C-alpha cells in the first residue's frame with residue numbers, strides 16, 4: 001500500500017486535513033494541481049473574514065468557535081500572527097434574515113455584540129455612511145484571517161509532521177474500491193482512504209466515480225480602493241458585511257496600507273474551472289464603485305481588482321460527508337463563499353471522520369443526502 005490516506009486538493013481544507021492526519025500518525029499524501037497557496041482557486045486575496053455571530057445561521061456557531069480556537073493554536077504553533085481582531089460590523093435592515101441570525105447566534109451562545117443606530121455607527125466610524133433604515137451589529141471579537149499565511153502555516157506543519165505533498169500534479173480520475181486509486185498527470189497512487197477537497201473542481205473530479213454533487217463553480221470579483229488611512233486603517237475601521245434584499249457585500253479595512261477591500265457575495269457567472277477566468281474589468285468595477293461611493297464615500301480611487309472562484313451549493317450550506325457507496329472516501333466541498341474561516345475546524349473534522357469514522361462536530365447540516 002502506498003499511503004493510509006490521499007488528499008486530493010491541498011488548499012484551504014485539504015492542507016489543514018493533511019496536518020491533522022499526519023499529526024495522528026497517518027501516512028498521508030496531499031496532491032494538488034498547483035502549488036498552494038496559489039491564485040487559481042478560492043483562497044487568494046490576502047484576507048478572509050471570521051465572524052462568530054453567524055448570519056448564515058446559529059447552527060454554525062459551535063463549528064466556527066472551534067475554528068477560532070484552532071486558529072489561535074495555529075498562530076502559536078507557527079509563531080506567527082494570522083488573525084487580526086478588527087471586529088466585524090454586520091449591517092442590514094433589522095428584519096432581514098442575516099441580521100436576525102446574527103442576533104440569535106449572539107443571544108444563544110452569549111457572544112459579544114454591540115448595536116448601533118445609523119447615527120451612532122457614523123459617529124463611531126466616520127468613514128461610514130448609513131441611511132436611516134439600516135442597523136449595525138458590531139462583533140468586537142471577530143476579525144480577519146491572513147488567508148495565504150494560514151495555508152502556508154498548515155503546509156509547513158503538515159510537512160514537519162511527515163505528510164507528503166506533490167504539487168503541480170492534477171488528479172485526473174479516482175477509482176473507488178477497498179483500496180482507492182488515483183490517476184494523476186504523472187503517476188498513480190493507492191491508499192486505504194481518500195479525501196476530496198478539490199474546491200471548484202470537486203464536481204468534475206467526483207464524476208470520475210459516478211457521483212454527482214450540486215456544486216457550481218462561480219466567478220467572483222473583489223477590489224481595493226485608495227483609502228484615507230485616518231478613517232479606514234484596521235486600527236479604526238472594522239471588516240464589514242452589508243446585507244440587502246437583493247445583494248450582499250463584504251469587505252475589509254485598509255490592512256498594511258493595502259487600501260479598502262470590497263467584494264460582492266451574491267451573483268457571479270457560472271464558469272468551467274479549467275478555463276482562465278475573465279480578468280477583472282470595467283464592468284466589474286462599476287458595481288463595487290457604486291457601493292463604496294454610497295456607503296464609504298470618503299474612499300479614494302480604485303487601485304485594482306482580482307477574480308476568484310466560489311463553489312456554490314443550492315442552499316449555500318457546505319457538503320462534508322462520506323460518499324454514500326464508498327465509506328472510505330470523504331468529500332468536503334461547496335463552501336459557497338463562506339468556508340475559509342472554518343477550514344481549521346474542517347481539517348480537524350475530516351481527520352476525525354477518517355480516523356474515528358465520526359466527528360465531534362455536528363455535521364448533519366452538511367450531508368450529501370439533503371439534495
Ligand SMILES: Cc1cc2nc3c(=O)[nH]c(=O)nc-3n(C[C@H](O)[C@H](O)[C@H](O)COP(=O)(O)OP(=O)(O)OC[C@H]3O[C@@H](n4cnc5c(N)ncnc54)[C@H](O)[C@@H]3O)c2cc1C
Pocket residue numbers: 008009010011012013014031032033034036040041042043045047048049050169170171172197198199200201202205220221222250263308309310332333334335336337338339340341342
Ligand atoms: C473572493 C473570495 C472571498 C471570500 N471571502 C471569504 C471570507 O471573508 N470568509 C470566509 O470564511 N470565506 C470566504 N471565502 C470562501 C473561502 O475562501 C472558500 O470557501 C475556501 O477557500 C474553499 O476552500 P477549498 O479547500 O474548498 O478550495 P481551495 O482553497 O480552492 O482548494 C482546492 C484545492 O484543490 C486543488 N485541486 C482541484 N482539483 C484538483 C485535482 N483534480 N487534482 C489536484 N488538485 C486539485 C486546487 O488546486 C486547490 O488548491 C471567499 C472566497 C472568495 C473566492
